[in-house]
Each structure stands twice: as structure tokens, then as C-alpha cells.
Amino acid sequence: MRTDEKLDQMEERPTDRARPPQMTRTRLWLFGGTLAVYAAIVVGVLATSWLVTFDWQVMFFRPYKQWPSIHAFLDYFVVLGQRGPTAVAVAAWLGWRCWRQRNLHPLLVLGASLLLLNITVGAAKLGMSRLGPHYATTVGSNEMWLGGDIFPSGHTANAVVTWGVLAYLATTPLRRRTLSVIAALGALGVGMTTVYLGTHWVSDVLLGWAAGLLVLLAMPWLEPGIIWVEDRLMGILLRLWLRLRPDSLRGPLPADALAPGLSRQRIAPDGEVLVREAIGAAPRSAARAPDGWPHHPARPHTSRSERTPVTPAGSRRPPHADRVPRTTPLSPASGRGRNTSG
Template identity: 55%
Template sequence: MRVPGRIRCPLSRGHTIAFLAAAACYAAVLAAVVTGSGLVRLDWQVALFKPYKQWPQARPVLDAFVIAGQRGPTALAALVWAGWRGRRTGSLRPPLVLGSALVLLNASVGAVKILTGRLNPQYAQTPGSAELLHGGMAFPSGHTANAVVVWGAVAYLAGRHRRSGALVACLMALGVGLTTVYLGTHWVSDVLGGWAAGALVLLTLPLLEPLIATVSASVSARAAVYSMGR
């Protein structure tokens, strides 16, 4: 029974729990980095271990694979796919959803990068330090967050292929994150933060669906009127 005056949450209970869990994980990783906890010690242990020197034979392959998390190439490829998907379904929803996800990603991850100013491992100056407020852009890992969001958004839009798409998205996000640690371009905590930051963006997308539907309908209506007037 619907209670008059109650504001209905647009997310399911499970979705809300997932969103809160991702936010809590993100906050916990950030707090661990800021306070210089054991996670920062782990960061240094892995960085000084230099995985790329321990297993150099994997480096050529992983240098190429990490491009799967690079924003420019993956975003462009995904936008092309979303345009094709939208044309096939006769809807602007796919490119609008993907575009919204990319805007949220850039704004949220970019803001935290600027605020923390963390240096990447190869530019670290003080052993044992979290390397914060030095003008760096390490935390959270942009490659990792981008892999989560781009591949996750494609899975979100994949229709009947959503489950298999979600599996591929998880594997790509996991692989890209671990690859950045192997290459020494990010700390372990950067990757943990990137996974959480990307998950938050994906979990926000359902909240934008009403606005996306309104914009899509408005653009379609304007296009119909324009075509009739020609």
C-alpha cells in the first residue's frame, strides 16, 4: 500500500545497499591513504618489489592491454558502439547514458585527483609517505575507474547480453587495475579507489534514467517536427 506523501526511492533496496557499500569502501580507502595506515605501507612494499622487473616477459603484452583502460581510446570506441546501438534501437538512450557516465566519471574522479594531489610511484619522493598534496594525479587510478565505467556502461546497455557483458566488464576492470600496479604507474590503493569510484558512477546511472528519457523524448520530438517541416 502506498503511503501518501512518502517520497519513493528510485533505487531498489539491493541497489541502494550496493551504492552505500561502494561509497563506504571509497571513503575507507581514502581515509587509509590520508592517515598513512597499513595500506600505504603495502603500497610501498609492492612498489619497491617492482613487479615489472620480477616478470619482465609479461610487460609487452600488458603495456598494450592497459590501453583498454585509457580514457581516450576506450571512450571513443564505446561512443561509436553506443551510437550504433542507438541507431539500431531507434533511441538516443545509449549515447546519452554513456555520455552521462563519462561526464560523471571525469567530474568526480578529476576532483578527487586534484584535491589529493598524490604522486605516482615512479615520481615518489619520500619513502613510506602517502605522497599527497604534491600536485600529482595518482589517486584514484583514472585507468581503473575508466575501465569500470566504460566497460560497465556498455554492459548496462547490452540488453539481453547484459550478464555476459557484466562478466567481461569485471574482468577488464580487474585486469586493467592490476596491470597498472604491475607496471608501477599506480599504487595498490589508487586501484582500490579507482574500482570504488567507477562503481559509484555506474550505480548512479539509474538515478539519471528519468532525465535521460526526458531529453531523449524532447530531442526526438524536435527532430520529428523538423523533418515534417522540410
């Protein structure tokens, strides 16, 4: 398959990659409101307000003893909030989407969101060092700065981000709304399960929901960096592919099509990268015109007056087997026959 035919197929290939969400005014208001809720929860716990009192009341209630029949099921259900299993499951699905779309954007979005989540939630955990219900020392205290790492809830925040990324990458409004509801219900269930098992305070879960939502709302700010990394990685992958499989692209590219050491992109109006071409190939004989037909370079032509005249040799009439040439003399018999017929 020639290079131009391969590129035409890549350009015509339908893609389900949606335009990345923009940081709209509504999203900014949601981000600011969630950030205010995040700060209010932290202040409430630090001030040992009614929120801490409610934490202790739920802990003394011991939900896992009130409903022991669902304990075994919730032990497995809480895995939906663990970073390792959920990241592997979602990465497998997004990896298939990357292969289908021929780009790395879904996996890079997942990686960027998990990186931002680990930085923000990890810093908060280590900064406030709160102990969990099973290790509480003083009844009624907020258990802050005692060497713990449960505030905010990592399970809850991870469930919000990992499953929320699927809704963030949805290609249609209906899919986005459906996946958003599913992700919200999953994160709600994981958070309440940690409270049921006694591994987190209620305030831990509330802060985990806010922390995960802040990461999702901040993702449009990371999109330019994600696209920049994607372009570089795609260029590297294509160069490696051409080195390993040099026969996969038989038709070389034009000599003046690409600059040395760079890659060329064909970008649609919505910013989607449709085709990335590797460089370093030799010139090809014919390029393609916009209408798809091969276009050959112009050749020098001479005018009719500059051409050398050529004298035709022999008769221009085609030879016939039953016709006698004029140079042959007629016989007397043939002459008498012609006179008789006349």
C-alpha cells in the same frame, strides 16, 4: 508512403531497448557499501596506515622487472582503460544501437556516465593531489597534496564505467550477467596492469574500482534527466528531418492532434517512447481508427422523407432487340399466325 502507414510501421517495429534499471533496495545497499569502502580507502591513505606500507612494498618489488616478458603486451592491454580509445569504441557500438532502436538513449547513458565519472574522479584527483610511484619523494609517506593526480586511478575507474555501461544497457538478464563478468575482469586486468607498470599505487587502483562502481550504481538516479534530454533532442531531430526532407512524410497530421510548438509522444506502459511525431503539418483527410482502418469524418445525411421525389422517365424494363414494343400495331399476317397457332 503516407504518414499513418509510416507511424504504424514504427509502432510495430520490434525494439531491443530494455527498461532502465530501478534504484532498488539491493542497489541502495550496494551503493552504501561501496561508498563506505571508498571512504575507508581514503582514510587509510590519509592516515598512512598499513595500506600505504603495502603500496611501498609493491613499488619496491617492481613487477615490471620481475616479469619483463609480458611488458610489451601489457603496454597495449592498458589502452582498454584509456578514456579516449574506449569511449570511441563503445560510442560506435552504442551509436549503431541508437540507429537500430530509433532513439538516443544508449549514447546519452554513456555520455552521462562519463560526465559523472570525470566530475567525481577529477575532483578527487585534484583535491588530494597524490604523487605516483615514479615521482615519490619520501619513502613510507602517503605523498598526498604534492601536486599529483593519480588518486584514484583514472584508468581503472574508466574501465569499470565504460565497459560496465554495456552491461547496464543489456536487454536480457543473461546478457547483463555475461557482460558484467567481462567488464569486471577487464577492469581488474587494467588496474593490475597499472600496478605492474608502476604508474599507480595499489590503493589508487582500489579507489578507482570503488569510484567506477559508484558511478554505475548511481545511474538510475540520472535516468529521468536522460529521458528528458532524449525527448527534447528527438523532437529537434525530427523537425530538422522534416525541413530537410519534407517529402518523407506525405500524409499530414490532423489539425487537432498536436499543440503548437510541442511534440506528441506515444508511451508504452513501461515508459518506453515508441513514436515521436513532429508538428506543423496540415490536416489530413482521413484518420485511422484503433483497428487500423481509415476513418472518415461524419457527413450530413437527409432522411427519405426529405428527399425530392424523382419520377422515372420511360420504361424500367431493359430493352430487347427481339421484342416488339406494345405501342406498335400488329400486322394482319401476324394476327392470322397467332390465331392459327391457337
